[in-house]
Amino acid sequence: MFDLIAYTNCSHSPVVEDAWQMPSHGQADGYTDLGFWTDLATRLERGGFTALFFADAYNVANQYRGRIDPTVRRGEQFPENDPLPLLSALAGATDRLGLVATASTSFYPPYLLAKKLSTIDDLTDGRLGWNVVTSVGDLEFENVVGDYIDHDERYDRADEYLEVCYKLWERSWAADAVRRDEETGTYADPDRVSFVDHEGDYFDVPGPHMCAPTPQRTPVVFQAGQSDRGRAFAAQHAEATFSFHLSRAGFESYVEDLTERAVAAGRDPDALNVYPAITPYVAPTETEARECYERVLDGIDPETGLVRLSNHLNHDYSQYDLDSPLEDIEVDGIRGVLNAFVDDDQTWTVREAAIRYARYPTVELVGTPSTVADELEKWGEAGADGFVVMAPLVPRQFVDVADYLIPELRERGLYPETVEPGQTLRERLFGGDATVADTHPAATVGERD
C-alpha cells in the first residue's frame, strides 16, 4: 500500500514561487489564515491523504545579484510563517491525518524542542512527524544563532541532538511513572522519572524531560538528506525519507544504498519508508491535465528559478545570459543538485534549467488517473513506499489527487480504502506499535520500563 504525503509550507506558494499569480491557488491568499489550513487538512483527510507535511526555513536568499531584493520581489519562500504553531488547529479539524513539520536542529535548543514536540504529539494524539533539518543558509544562521556551522559538522551535531531528544523522550519517564496515587499524594513515582545526564561534544543536558510519555514518545522521524553525510544520517535516524529523483534507476540505487546503510546501522529496513517527490497533474482527460500543466509552466518567470538555483547552489546565476548553454557554466556541485533532472545527453540553456528548477526536481506526472497510476506502480516496483506530493496549485492539485488518483490506486489495491481514527502516525505508516521499532536508535538509547 502506498502512502501519499501532501507537501506544503506556510508561505504563499510552497512549490512554484510564481504560483501566487496563478488561478486555482488558494494558498496565496490563505497562508496566514487559520480557516484556509483547517479547510485544507479536512479536505486532505476526507480525500484519503496519509499526512500533511510542512517544510520550513529561516532563510532569505541573497546569492542572486548578491542581494535579497530578487527574493523579496519574487517571493522565493519569503515571507514564510512557522508551521509548528499551526498543528494543534489541524489536529482539532481532523482525526486521522498525519501532521509532519520541519524544525531545525541548528536553531532550537534540544531541551526546548523536545518539550514542544512532546506537547504536539499529545495534542495530535500521536499523529506527529518531525522533519529533521540542519538548515543551510548563511543569513539564517547569522539571524538565529550568529555563527555558521559547516555541513558535516551540522550533521555531527544533529546526531548528538537526536540522541539528547531520544534520551528525553524514551528514557526519562518510565511507562508507569505517572501514578496519581491519592493515598500517598504521589503524582509521579520519583524512582520512575530520571535525569538523562547527557554530556557530549555539543550538548550537556541533565534532564529530566518536562513531559510525561506521549502517544508516540518519539515523533515519526522524517529526513531528506541527499549528500553522503545526509544519507548516513537518514540511514541512522529516519523512519521516512523524501527524495528528489527523476529517473527510476537513480531512485533504485538510492534505495539500495540507503537500505545497505540502514542494515549496517543495525536497523530493520522495513521500518524506513522512502518517498520520492512527485508533482501530479491528473485529470479525467489527458487534455485537461496538460492544460493545467501548461498554465503552470507559462506562469513561471525564469528569474524565479534563478533565484532558487543561486540559493541552493550558493552561486550567482544573474551573471549568465539566459540563452547560454548550461554546460558552459562551471559551478562546483551543480551536477550534484541538478543530476536529478539534467539528462547528460540533453543540452539545456540557463533559461530552461531555471524554469525546470523553479518546479523542483520532482517527478512530473501529467495525465489521466490511469496513466499516472501506471507510472506510480513502476516507482513502487523500484522501491517507493509512497510519494510526497508537491503541488504548485494548492488546494487544486491535492483535490485532483483525492478525486481522481486515489480512487484509481484503490481500484488497483495499491491504496488503503479506509483508515480507522485513533491510530498514531507511526501505526498508520508501519502497522505495529505506536513507539519506535526496536532497532531504531531511539529504542536502543535506554530502557523504557
Add this chain to the structure above:
Amino acid sequence: MFDLIAYTNCSHSPVVEDAWQMPSHGQADGYTDLGFWTDLATRLERGGFTALFFADAYNVANQYRGRIDPTVRRGEQFPENDPLPLLSALAGATDRLGLVATASTSFYPPYLLAKKLSTIDDLTDGRLGWNVVTSVGDLEFENVVGDYIDHDERYDRADEYLEVCYKLWERSWAADAVRRDEETGTYADPDRVSFVDHEGDYFDVPGPHMCAPTPQRTPVVFQAGQSDRGRAFAAQHAEATFSFHLSRAGFESYVEDLTERAVAAGRDPDALNVYPAITPYVAPTETEARECYERVLDGIDPETGLVRLSNHLNHDYSQYDLDSPLEDIEVDGIRGVLNAFVDDDQTWTVREAAIRYARYPTVELVGTPSTVADELEKWGEAGADGFVVMAPLVPRQFVDVADYLIPELRERGLYPETVEPGQTLRERLFGGDATVADTHPAATVGERD
C-alpha cells in the same frame, strides 16, 4: 470596565498543585488533551472572559531536600507542556477570546521567536499576548542553554531582546510592502522590506523579518516582574502586568510606582493595564462558596507548599519543623516574596506559610457575587484595570465566575455586556489601534511606513 484574564498552564494543576486529587478539576485529566482545551476556551469566551493566559517554565525544582524527587512526587509544575503549540486550536474554537502565552527571552533565539509569535498573531487574527519572562531556575538554564544568567543581566538581555523583536515586527516591513503586482511579478516591494541591522551587546540580528506584517505586529506585551529591575522592565515594555498583592495599600503603591516609572520612560500610562491576581470562590450563597474554599484548603499537603516555597526562595525548607514559627527563619529575600501575604503583626508557623503559599499570594475572595463584586470594586478604585483569575479548580471556578460574578459586574456597569468578534486583543484591552500606542518603545524603534 474590568478585564478578566483566566490563568492556567499546561500542567495537571495550574495553581494549587494538589488539585489533581480534588473533584471538579478537569484539567488533571485533560491537560494533554486538545478537546479539554478547546472546550475550556469556548466556555471562557461564552462566559465573557477577556483572555486565557498560559504560564510556562522549563524548571524542575530541586531545592527542597536538594532533590527533584519531591517535585516529581507532588507534581509541582511538573510535568508541564508547552502552551505555544496550543493557541491555534483555541483560536479556531473561539473568535473573541484573547490568548496570552509565556515564552522566555533566555531560551528562544529572538529571530526564531519573533517568527513564531508573528505566525500565531496571524492565526489568531491578532488575539495574541506575549507574557515576557526571563526564567529563573538553575536546572532550566542548565537544560536549555547551559549557563546560568544572573537576575539583572537577564533583564538587560531581555531589554535588548525586545528591541530586536520590535525592529523585526515594526520596522522591517512597511505596511504597504506586499504588492502582489502581477504586471511586474512583484510579490513584495524590495524597497519596503529592509534589514534591521541590529548589533548589540547580546544579539546581532541583520534581519529582515521572515513574516509580513500581522494584525497587531507586536503582540500585546504582558509582564509580571516584581523586583526593582523587573518593575523598570515592565514600566518600559509591558502593556499589561499581573501582580501579587494581598493588601490594597500595597497594590496602590505598586501602581503609583509603576505609573511614575512608565511616565518617566515617556509612555502613556493609560496604555499600561495592571491586573492583580485573585482567586474567587464565588457561589449563590456564602455557605457554598465557603464549602468549596474549605475543600481546596483541606486538599493541600504542606509539603507541596514547601516545595514551591523552597523553589521560589532558593532555600531548602525541609530542614524546619512544620510547627516552628516562620519568624525564626532567616532567609534572604523571604520578606520580598512573602510580604504580599505575611502580615507583620501576625505569627505564622512554617506549616501555615506552606499551605498559604501553595495557593500563591493571590487575593482570595470567598462569597456571593455581591460581596465579591464589592471587593473588586474597591480594587478597581485602587487602580486595578481588571484581574488575573487564578483558580485551583479548572474549569469549575472559571465557570462560577462566568455564571455568577460576571453577571453581577455587568449589572454594576463594571464589565462589558458583549464584545464584537474581529477585534484584536489590543483593541479589546485599550480601544484604539490594533498596533502599539505611539509612546510604546515598539512604536518608537523605527518608522513603520
